[in-house]
Amino acid sequence: MTVIQDTQLQDTQGTGLADNYGRVATDLRVSLTDRCNLRCTYCMPEEGLDWLAKPELLTDDEVVRLVTVAVTQLGVHEIRFTGGEPLLRRGLVDIVARTTALAPRPEVSLTTNGIGLARQAQALKDAGLDRVNVSLDTVDPDTFKRLTRRDRMKDVLAGLTAAQEAGLTPVKVNAVLMRGLNEAEAPQLLEFCLEHGYELRFIEQMPLDAQHGWDRATMVTADEILAQLTDRFHLTPDDASKRGSAPAESFLVDGGPQTVGIIASVTRPFCGDCDRVRLTADGQVRDCLFARTESDLRTALRAGADDAELADRWRRAMRGKLPGHGINDPSFLQPSRPMSAIGG
Ligand code: SAM
Numbered sequence: 432m433t434v435i436q437d438t439q440l441q442d443t444q445g446t447g448l449a450d451n452y453g454r455v456a457t458d459l460r461v462s463l464t465d466r467c468n469l470r471c472t473y474c475m476p477e478e479g480l481d482w483l484a485k486p487e488l489l490t491d492d493e494v495v496r497l498v499t500v501a502v503t504q505l506g507v508h509e510i511r512f513t514g515g516e517p518l519l520r521r522g523l524v525d526i527v528a529r530t531t532a533l534a535p536r537p538e539v540s541l542t543t544n545g546i547g548l549a550r551q552a553q554a555l556k557d558a559g560l561d562r563v564n565v566s567l568d569t570v571d572p573d574t575f576k577r578l579t580r581r582d583r584m585k586d587v588l589a590g591l592t593a594a595q596e597a598g599l600t601p602v603k604v605n606a607v608l609m610r611g612l613n614e615a616e617a618p619q620l621l622e623f624c625l626e627h628g629y630e631l632r633f634i635e636q637m638p639l640d641a642q643h644g645w646d647r648a649t650m651v652t653a654d655e656i657l658a659q660l661t662d663r664f665h666l667t668p669d670d671a672s673k674r675g676s677a678p679a680e681s682f683l684v685d686g687g688p689q690t691v692g693i694i695a696s697v698t699r700p701f702c703g704d705c706d707r708v709r710l711t712a713d714g715q716v717r718d719c720l721f722a723r724t725e726s727d728l729r730t731a732l733r734a735g736a737d738d739a740e741l742a743d744r745w746r747r748a749m750r751g752k753l754p755g756h757g758i759n760d761p762s763f764l765q766p767s768r769p770m771s772a773i774g775g
């Protein structure tokens with residue numbers, strides 16, 4: 432309690448993105464679009480969503496301006512571009528190039544469904560992109576089609592190969608397991624990733640789908656995923672990758688060196704170590720995936736605010752960050768924006 436009161440009294444000028452619980456955000460997730468060419472059942476309804484209108488979206492210059500403020504004034508040193516599907520953003524390569532040219536140079540990565548990555552991987556590497564996370568929840572084309580409602584698994588596999596060939600390494604694969612769809616596929620996914628040299632991380636399904644279909648009683652938990660994996664592989668804690676603010680618990684597979692990670696956002700929350708902040712494609716700062724409020728930077732930006740004012744608004748936006756996401760509280764309310772509009 433004392434900490435909270437002390438920090439509340441501090442001037443926000445000149446500090447990084449600190450919140451009232453002693454956490455400092457240094458990892459910025461930037462959503463470049465809310466649109467997507469897949470319809471993953473844990474994310475979007477079949478018919479898609481009401482996409483943001485073009486004038487609402489930050490332009491490429493506006494994205495780079497806010498990223499520049501974050502890196503040069505607010506201590507952010509990791510930038511991850513996401514969406515929606517960020518490869519659908521026409522200016523992506525240029526945005527990446529301008530971000531990697533900043534001093535101090537941030538680490539820059541991309542979370543993508545992989546469709547179109549085969550075409551863009553080399554250009555992204557040349558623009559300075561450091562790494563990619565590709566989402567792939569199944570290695571069975573029929574299950575892929577049911578889960579994403581699109582028959583595009585081949586494109587994703589081609590994207591993964593191209594990313595590795597371009598040196599966007601380590602190539603990470605994100606997988607969400609869904610009851611009744613791919614619930615028992617953890618070992619097959621791990622086998623596939625081991626064979627190709629990809630680093631696999633499972634993410635527990637979170638209540639962030641637009642359809643509000645998440646159900647705690649049926650979600651596939653981290654414990655269940657671990658049980659599936661240990662039936663087939665020998666897993667030992669990967670002490671070298673201490674959890675710190677990294678949300679994945681990492682395990683050496685069959686003695687290593689390859690690893691597998693599990694992000695247990697629901698059953699083992701890591702909010703106390705959170706170092707993230709998000710910027711939506713329409714220029715709103717979100718201090719948490721599950722935040723129920725946002726802070727508008729776009730209006731100030733378009734009204735001519737200078738960098739110092741934008742930085743100050745951003746700092747103030749972080750003060751209200753709650754200590755935890757509260758998914759496990761009886762009073763939990765899902766945020767009004769779904770994952771695809773927030774930027775996962
Ligand atoms: N379209 C890109 C992709 O799929 O990688 C980037 C955006 S997507 C919202 C980012 C990540 O969020 C993906 O790895 C996806 O699997 C994950 N995701 C989406 N909805 C989720 C949910 N309800 N629970 C857990 N993870 C989710």
Ligand code: SF4
Pocket residue numbers: 467468469470471474475514515516544566771
């Ligand atoms: Fe699209 Fe990614 Fe959502 Fe799937 S998880 S629908 S690929 S934004």
